[in-house]
Amino acid sequence: MLEIKNLHAGVKGKAILNGLNLKVNPGELHAIMGRNGSGKSTLANIITGRDDYDIISGKIEFNGIDLNEMAPEDRALEGIFMSFQYPVVIPGVNNTYFLRAALNAQLKHFGKKEINAADFMRLIREKLKLVNMDEKYLSRAVNDGFSGGEKKRNEILQMLTLEPKLSILDETDSGLDIDALKIVAKGVNDFRDSTRSFIAITHYQRLLEYMEPDFIHILIDGKIVKSGDISLAQEVEKKGYSWLES
Amino acid sequence: MKYFRDEFDSFLDLNKDENDTLIKLRKKSFENFMKTGLPTSKWEDWQFTNFSSLNAGNFRLSSANDVIKPPGIVPGQIPHSHFLLIINGHYQPGLSKLPKNVTISSGADHYFSHPEFYSHKNMESKWSKGLNPFYSLNTSMMNSGICVQVEENTVLSNPIQIIYLTTAIQNEIMNHPRFVFELGNNSKATFVEHYIGSTPIGYFNNCVTLVELGQNSFMDHIRIQEETSGSHHVANSFYGLSQGSTLNVNNTSIGSSLYRHNINLKFCDANSSANYNALSLVDNEQHHDQRIIVEHSSDSCQSNQLFKYILSDESSGVFNGKVIVEEHTRQTDANQSNKNLVLSPSALMNANPQLEIYAEDVKCSHGSTTGQIDPEALFYLKSRGLSHKKSMELIMNGFISDISELVNDKHISEYLNKIASQQLQKIMK
Numbered sequence: 001m002l003e004i005k006n007l008h009a010g011v012k013g014k015a016i017l018n019g020l021n022l023k024v025n026p027g028e029l030h031a032i033m034g035r036n037g038s039g040k041s042t043l044a045n046i047i048t049g050r051d052d053y054d055i056i057s058g059k060i061e062f063n064g065i066d067l068n069e070m071a072p073e074d075r076a077l078e079g080i081f082m083s084f085q086y087p088v089v090i091p092g093v094n095n096t097y098f099l100r101a102a103l104n105a106q107l108k109h110f111g112k113k114e115i116n117a118a119d120f121m122r123l124i125r126e127k128l129k130l131v132n133m134d135e136k137y138l139s140r141a142v143n144d145g146f147s148g149g150e151k152k153r154n155e156i157l158q159m160l161t162l163e164p165k166l167s168i169l170d171e172t173d174s175g176l177d178i179d180a181l182k183i184v185a186k187g188v189n190d191f192r193d194s195t196r197s198f199i200a201i202t203h204y205q206r207l208l209e210y211m212e213p214d215f216i217h218i219l220i221d222g223k224i225v226k227s228g229d230i231s232l233a234q235e236v237e238k239k240g241y242s243w244l245e246s
Numbered sequence: 247m248k249y250f251r252d253e254f255d256s257f258l259d260l261n262k263d264e265n266d267t268l269i270k271l272r273k274k275s276f277e278n279f280m281k282t283g284l285p286t287s288k289w290e291d292w293q294f295t296n297f298s299s300l301n302a303g304n305f306r307l308s309s310a311n312d313v314i315k316p317p318g319i320v321p322g323q324i325p326h327s328h329f330l331l332i333i334n335g336h337y338q339p340g341l342s343k344l345p346k347n348v349t350i351s352s353g354a355d356h357y358f359s360h361p362e363f364y365s366h367k368n369m370e371s372k373w374s375k376g377l378n379p380f381y382s383l384n385t386s387m388m389n390s391g392i393c394v395q396v397e398e399n400t401v402l403s404n405p406i407q408i409i410y411l412t413t414a415i416q417n418e419i420m421n422h423p424r425f426v427f428e429l430g431n432n433s434k435a436t437f438v439e440h441y442i443g444s445t446p447i448g449y450f451n452n453c454v455t456l457v458e459l460g461q462n463s464f465m466d467h468i469r470i471q472e473e474t475s476g477s478h479h480v481a482n483s484f485y486g487l488s489q490g491s492t493l494n495v496n497n498t499s500i501g502s503s504l505y506r507h508n509i510n511l512k513f514c515d516a517n518s519s520a521n522y523n524a525l526s527l528v529d530n531e532q533h534h535d536q537r538i539i540v541e542h543s544s545d546s547c548q549s550n551q552l553f554k555y556i557l558s559d560e561s562s563g564v565f566n567g568k569v570i571v572e573e574h575t576r577q578t579d580a581n582q583s584n585k586n587l588v589l590s591p592s593a594l595m596n597a598n599p600q601l602e603i604y605a606e607d608v609k610c611s612h613g614s615t616t617g618q619i620d621p622e623a624l625f626y627l628k629s630r631g632l633s634h635k636k637s638m639e640l641i642m643n644g645f646i647s648d649i650s651e652l653v654n655d656k657h658i659s660e661y662l663n664k665i666a667s668q669q670l671q672k673i674m675k
Contacts, residue, residue, distance in 0.1 A: 048629050049629075050625055050629075051621065051625065071628070071634075072625060072628040072629050073628040073629075073631055073632060073633055073634070073637075075629075076628070076629055076630055076631035077631045081629075081630075084626065084629075087626070088620070088622045088623050088625075088626040089623075090623050090626065090627070090640070090641065090644055091644055091645065091647075092643065092644030092645055092646070092647035092648060093640050093641065093643070093644035093647075097640075098627070098630075098640065099630075101632060101636065101640070102627075102630035102631050102632055105630075105631040105632055105633070105636070106631050109631070141644065158630065162630065162631070
C-alpha cells in the first residue's frame with residue numbers, strides 16, 4: 001500500500017527525515033514512536049502533502065503512485081487520510097456541510113453519483129453512534145467550541161465517513177481521557193479490515209494497548225532505528241529512548 | 247468642482263416655484279458645501295479616501311430626460327416585498343405598490359410637513375458629529391428619494407423594498423436622494439434600501455437616509471449596495487432610536503469603485519438596542535470606506551457592531567468606528583468588532599476602532615483583526631479531498647456567515663446569500 005524508500009525530507013529546506021524506510025501492507029497497523037522532534041509529525045505531513053514540507057531525495061509510493069508533487073486534495077481522493085494532532089477550527093463552516101462536500105468530492109472522483117442530503121444524514125447518524133457523538137455536533141461549525149476529546153472523535157468520525165485506504169493517526173491519543181481513548185480506539189478497531197492500513201504516531205504506549213499494532217517502529221533523528229512487535233513499545237515505556245541511540 | 251455650481255444654479259432655475267424656506271435651505275447648504283469643498287486627505291476622518299475623481303468629474307444632475315421606460319424585469323426584486331421603484335432618480339409610482347397604514351411622500355412634501363426634520367439647526371444639534379460636505383451637497387440639491395411613514399401600532403409582515411436603479415443613462419449623471427423612514431410607536435417593519443446599477447457609464451449617487459424609530463418599535467433595515475464598478479456612491483445614514491426600540495441593520499456592499507458611507511446612530515431615549523452588521527466584498531481597484539459613530543446618550547441601551555471586509559486584487563477598505571458613551575449615562579453595553587480578510591498582497595485595509603467613554607457604569611468591548619486565509623484551515627479542508635477553490639469558498643463563506651444572522655426575512659436572506667456567493671466567486675477568480 002505505502003512504500004517509503006530512503007526518504008530525506010524536511011521543512012523549509014531544513015532536513016528532518018534522514019533516510020527513512022517503511023513498507024505498509026494492506027491490513028497492517030504500524031505504530032511510529034519517538035521523542036518530540038524525532039520527525040514523527042514531519043513524516044505525517046510529508047505523506048499527506050502539507051505545504052512547506054519537501055522531499056529532498058528518496059521516494060514515497062502509494063499503491064504504485066509517486067506521491068511527490070501530488071496535491072494534498074488528490075492524495076486524499078486516492079485514499080490517504082490524516083487524523084490531525086491539532087484539528088483546525090473553521091469558523092462558520094457547518095460540520096455536516098463540510099463532511100458531505102468531502103464525501104461528494106470523493107464520489108465524484110470515482111465517477112459515482114453524489115449523495116443527497118437525506119441519505120447523507122442517514123449515513124452520518126450511524127457513524128456518529130460509532131464514536132459516541134451527539135447529533136448536535138453536526139449543526140456546529142467544524143471543531144468550533146469542541147473540547148479536545150470531541151475534536152479527536154470528530155476526526156475519527158470523518159475517517160469512518162470517508163473510508164480511506166490509509167489512515168494516519170497523528171497523536172490521536174494526546175489530550176484524551178481514558179474513556180474517550182477507548183471510544184476512539186474502538187472506532188479504529190471496528191474499521192480495521194484486510195484492505196485498510198493505519199499508521200499510528202504516538203509518544204506513549206497507552207494508545208497501543210487498545211489498538212493491537214502489527215509493527216512498532218522507533219524513530220530517532222529522522223530514521224527508524226529499530227522495528228519490532230508490541231514488546232518493543234513496552235520496552236520503550238520502561239526504559240525510554242536513550243538506549244536506542246547510537 | 248465647477249460643475250457643482252453650474253448644476254446647482256440650473257437646479258434652482260428649474261425649481262423656482264419651490265417654497266422660499268426650502269430654497270433658502272438649499273442655498274445655505276450649498277454655501278456650506280462650497281466653503282469647504284470635498285474632503286481632502288488632510289481631513290482626519292477622511293484621510294484614506296481620495297475624491298479627486300469627483301472633483302475632476304462632470305456629473306449632470308439627473309433630469310426629465312433620464313426618465314426611461316422601465317425594464318420588463320426589475321433587477322433585485324425580492325419576493326413577497328412591497329415594492330417602491332426609483333429609476334435614475336425618478337420615482338415610478340405605476341410600478342410601485344404599498345401596504346395599508348403606510349404613506350409616502352417626496353422629499354419636498356416631507357419637508358413641508360416636517361420642517362423640524364430638515365431645519366439645519368435641528369440637524370446640527372442632533373447630528374452635530376455627522377454633518378459633512380456630502381450632507382450639505384445632498385440638502386442643496388436633493389432631487390430624489392422618498393419618505394416612508396409607517397403608522398403607530400402597525401405590524402407589517404412583508405418588507406418594504408425600495409429599489410434605486412441607475413440604468414440606460416446617456417451620459418454621466420448624479421443624484422442626491424433623500425430618504426426618510428419613520429416607524430410609528432409600537433410598530434414593526436422591515437425596510438430594504440437597495441441600490442443597483444446597470445450601465446457602462448459612470449454616475450454618482452450621494453444619498454442621505456434618515457431613520458426614526460418610534461417608542462417600542464422594531465425595525466429591520468437592510469441596505470444593499472450593488473452599484474456598478476464605474477460608479478461613485480457616497481452615503482450618510484442617520485438612525486435615531488426612541489425609548490424601548492430595537493434596530494437590526496444588515497449593510498451589504500459589493501459595488502462601486504468609490505464608496506464612502508457615514509453611519510450615525512443615536513440612542514435618544516432609554517432601553518433601546520441596535521445591532522449593526524456590515525459586509526464589504528471587493529476586488530479590482532474598489533475602495534470601500536465606512537465610518538460609524540454610535541452615540542450612547544441614554545441609559546440602559548445596547549449596541550453591537552460587526553463589520554467584515556474581504557479584499558482582493560488592489561482593492562482597499564477603511565473601517566473607522568467610534569462608540570461614544572456620554573457622561574451621566576448608565577448601564578451602557580456596547581460592542582464593536584471588525585474582521586478583515588485580505589486575499590492579495592496588494593490589497594489594503596485601514597482599521598481604526600475607537601471607544602470614547604465618559605461614564606462609569608459601562609460594559610464595552612472593541613477589537614479589530616486583519617489577516618489572510620488561514621493556511622492551516624486550507625490544508626485541513628484539502629486533506630479531506632476538497633479542491634483549492636472549494637476550500638477557499640468554504641472558508642470565505644464561513645467567515646461571512648454570521649453577518650446575515652440579523653436578517654429575519656427568509657427571502658431577503660436568500661437574496662443576500664446569493665449576491666455574496668456570486669461576489670465571492672468573482673473575487674476568487
